[in-house]
Amino acid sequence: MKIKRIGVAAIALAAAGALALSGCTSGGADPSAPAGDATAVITTNGSEPQNPLIPTNTNEVGGGKILDAIFAGLVYYDAKGAAHNDVAESIETDDAQNYTITLKADQTFSDGSPVTANSFVDAWNYGADTANEQLSQYFFESIEGFSYDESVPELPGLEVVDDTTFTVALKQPESDFPLRLGYSAFYPLPEGALDDPAAFGENPVGNGPYMLDGEGAWKHNEKIDLVINPDYDGPRKAVNGGLSIIFYASQDAAYADLQGGNLDVLDAIPDSALETFEDEFADRSVTQAAAIFQSFTIPARLPHFSGEEGNLRRQAISLAINREEITDVIFAGTRTPAHDFTSPVIDGYSEEIPGSEVLEYNPDEAKKLWAEADAIAPWDGTFKIAYNADGGHQAWVDAVSNGLKNTLGIDASGDPYPTFAEARTKITDRTIQTAFRSGWQADYPALFNFLGPLYGTGAGSNDGDYSNPEVDTLLKEGLAETDIAAANEKFQAAQEILFQDLPVVPLWYSTVNGAWSELVNDVEFGWNSVPLYYQITKSE
Amino acid sequence: MAGYILRRLLQAIPVLLGTTFLIYFMVFAMPGDPIVALFGDKTPPPSVIESLRERYHLDQPFIVQYFIFLGNIFRGDLGVSFSGQPVSEILMATFPVTLRLAAMAVFFEMVAGITIGLVSGLRKGGIFDASALVVSLILISLPIFVLAFVMQWFFGIYLGWFRTTVGPGAPTQDLILPAIVLATISFAQIVRLTRASVIETGGQDFVRTAASKGLSRNRIVPVHILRNSLIPVVTYLAVDFGTLMVGATVTEGIFNVPGVGRTLYQAIIRGEGPTVVSFVTIMVLIYLVVNLLVDLLYAVLDPRIRYAK
Numbered sequence: 001m002k003i004k005r006i007g008v009a010a011i012a013l014a015a016a017g018a019l020a021l022s023g024c025t026s027g028g029a030d031p032s033a034p035a036g037d038a039t040a041v042i043t044t045n046g047s048e049p050q051n052p053l054i055p056t057n058t059n060e061v062g063g064g065k066i067l068d069a070i071f072a073g074l075v076y077y078d079a080k081g082a083a084h085n086d087v088a089e090s091i092e093t094d095d096a097q098n099y100t101i102t103l104k105a106d107q108t109f110s111d112g113s114p115v116t117a118n119s120f121v122d123a124w125n126y127g128a129d130t131a132n133e134q135l136s137q138y139f140f141e142s143i144e145g146f147s148y149d150e151s152v153p154e155l156p157g158l159e160v161v162d163d164t165t166f167t168v169a170l171k172q173p174e175s176d177f178p179l180r181l182g183y184s185a186f187y188p189l190p191e192g193a194l195d196d197p198a199a200f201g202e203n204p205v206g207n208g209p210y211m212l213d214g215e216g217a218w219k220h221n222e223k224i225d226l227v228i229n230p231d232y233d234g235p236r237k238a239v240n241g242g243l244s245i246i247f248y249a250s251q252d253a254a255y256a257d258l259q260g261g262n263l264d265v266l267d268a269i270p271d272s273a274l275e276t277f278e279d280e281f282a283d284r285s286v287t288q289a290a291a292i293f294q295s296f297t298i299p300a301r302l303p304h305f306s307g308e309e310g311n312l313r314r315q316a317i318s319l320a321i322n323r324e325e326i327t328d329v330i331f332a333g334t335r336t337p338a339h340d341f342t343s344p345v346i347d348g349y350s351e352e353i354p355g356s357e358v359l360e361y362n363p364d365e366a367k368k369l370w371a372e373a374d375a376i377a378p379w380d381g382t383f384k385i386a387y388n389a390d391g392g393h394q395a396w397v398d399a400v401s402n403g404l405k406n407t408l409g410i411d412a413s414g415d416p417y418p419t420f421a422e423a424r425t426k427i428t429d430r431t432i433q434t435a436f437r438s439g440w441q442a443d444y445p446a447l448f449n450f451l452g453p454l455y456g457t458g459a460g461s462n463d464g465d466y467s468n469p470e471v472d473t474l475l476k477e478g479l480a481e482t483d484i485a486a487a488n489e490k491f492q493a494a495q496e497i498l499f500q501d502l503p504v505v506p507l508w509y510s511t512v513n514g515a516w517s518e519l520v521n522d523v524e525f526g527w528n529s530v531p532l533y534y535q536i537t538k539s540e
Numbered sequence: 541m542a543g544y545i546l547r548r549l550l551q552a553i554p555v556l557l558g559t560t561f562l563i564y565f566m567v568f569a570m571p572g573d574p575i576v577a578l579f580g581d582k583t584p585p586p587s588v589i590e591s592l593r594e595r596y597h598l599d600q601p602f603i604v605q606y607f608i609f610l611g612n613i614f615r616g617d618l619g620v621s622f623s624g625q626p627v628s629e630i631l632m633a634t635f636p637v638t639l640r641l642a643a644m645a646v647f648f649e650m651v652a653g654i655t656i657g658l659v660s661g662l663r664k665g666g667i668f669d670a671s672a673l674v675v676s677l678i679l680i681s682l683p684i685f686v687l688a689f690v691m692q693w694f695f696g697i698y699l700g701w702f703r704t705t706v707g708p709g710a711p712t713q714d715l716i717l718p719a720i721v722l723a724t725i726s727f728a729q730i731v732r733l734t735r736a737s738v739i740e741t742g743g744q745d746f747v748r749t750a751a752s753k754g755l756s757r758n759r760i761v762p763v764h765i766l767r768n769s770l771i772p773v774v775t776y777l778a779v780d781f782g783t784l785m786v787g788a789t790v791t792e793g794i795f796n797v798p799g800v801g802r803t804l805y806q807a808i809i810r811g812e813g814p815t816v817v818s819f820v821t822i823m824v825l826i827y828l829v830v831n832l833l834v835d836l837l838y839a840v841l842d843p844r845i846r847y848a849k
Contacts, residue, residue: 223708249806262704421572
């Protein structure tokens, strides 16, 4: 996941994300627009990377945005989230477990060294080795031989066949493995990069459409300047002259710069301008759904929330929330009511999954189910939703609590923690004794990424300790399918069960809001809410 | 004099130790684990958390962490931020920017504040005095972020006279607007302070004596009235300079100034102990030095004050 943290708001929640929901505006090609100046540099907003620029050690948007520009992975994602080959010539498998990956010939890094099978395998081994403490280590956990507990310098599951071919063996079939390969953790590294990772992270050398504008192009806390990498000849070839990413501490400052003509492309509109930016930047703004799912988790260990009684209460709570009204009134339409556990920008998404009626506001049914649960064991106490007070959550938590109060006639309230760190700590060590805010931003565009890590028994981010063998089986079967459509059917079947159990109560999806100046054209936002910079044209 | 300065510098040592200890304790006592927060809504494997904690000494008890920090400081090593940048490097990059911003702000408030305060004091009760009072009252009651946003919109976007935010490298012309915003808050205080002081000094015997000796007004005002009125103003300016060095967080955020306030704010949000404590340590140092300089300045302004021994 790319965590975004600008100012106080935005932690892991930041509006980001995109991909054209039907009918959403998006800066498509405008034939009447003047042809772009191939030397014009695009300026855009960003934030100071929180870690050295090493692909396997970057898990937040500030650094991710830069890495995506200066590196090319085996695949890349288009605006719709579909994966296409970038450096890879082919990625083949018969069983969804063993993959043979062939690279295009004669690819080079911007320092002239060749991109070989070893460039990938060495980088992945480095990222996977527990001894290296990489933040994106978990991306490699399904590769044969991976271990969190002991150092494995060379994964037995990765094997170099020749200069342009290597094989990957996974621990179990995972059909969406190729879809992951466009994520920054899987980028290749040039030879010698890992001899001194800190120095490399300061002046990274990649194989992508852009490269750093010489040594020291990263001016800490200020900006980073990227120029065209003349050696890149892949599908993401840039049509502008470079990219200058300016680091902002607040979205308001970035928006002011866009208004003042100092910024070309802005991918996050501050709350203060959400109501006005579409008028001010008519035809030059975008509002799209993002790959961000918002919910609150009710751990099964809470009293009254297990077994038959628990399911009735979960259903009742979900039915008592008026999602339409809250997204309209509180979020001014910058959230879309949820219809499932994933996101509309993902291939295979459906609003029609049986059981999803539980996400519709239905106070009568809610009261009925709550009364049935009370017949099993009478309710006592207060229903609390914990949230971090530094993330702008209070308004919706209060609205949801009030809805529960009015509909179910119970005591309900928010339970704020001052900081994100404190809330996450309490959630992670399982000392939290209330329901809590939860959310998920996809790492790669696939249904499984919204389900497996969150609802599989014992999965890494299963913070509510949900466990249902049927869900586990369906997820596993879905992963074993080599056909994406067949796999998605299994995943949707798993969601049907999730709608019965409601381990988390789905709330809404985030949207991305962006705007750009008159100078630029062809602005389109990717599935992950980051503009596709390489295809932006600028006239000067 | 030298002895006085030495004594003051020695006094600074316990103050420094005390403040770093307090700040370190407060950062340490901040609830939540910054390492867990690094992973956002995802839950990292326990082994990864542990090794990261070890790297930043977060697994040690508070007092051990503090002494490790202190020991490193004496070796000139201020630690490393989460992004792998030495804290000393961050300090070197951000302090000059904030220093320039603060100096410009103090310059603006000094020139405007003392001039207007002096004229107000000399023409007590006149139209100028009354309007200066009204304007300064309005400015005192405006929250700084309101002022900053309004100025940014009016001068930056509507008129287009200034760049809306501070550009890369923080060129001086970009700092003018935020410096004016910063100056505005204290400007009003300085006007009031100067005015009151000028009125008081103007009524003193030595001013009347000077006048009766036949000295011209051009000589009396700057040499006899102004110089003697400046003592409280200079104290205020110096304290204000100290405050500006450390407290421009809001303004630096709005104008995206790559200075101390913005960096410190982000470090606090991320729970980066070493960065926060190092910054605050330097701030305390600056505050102490500025205060010492003020005390020495008194002697220059008022020959009656002498620092013996």
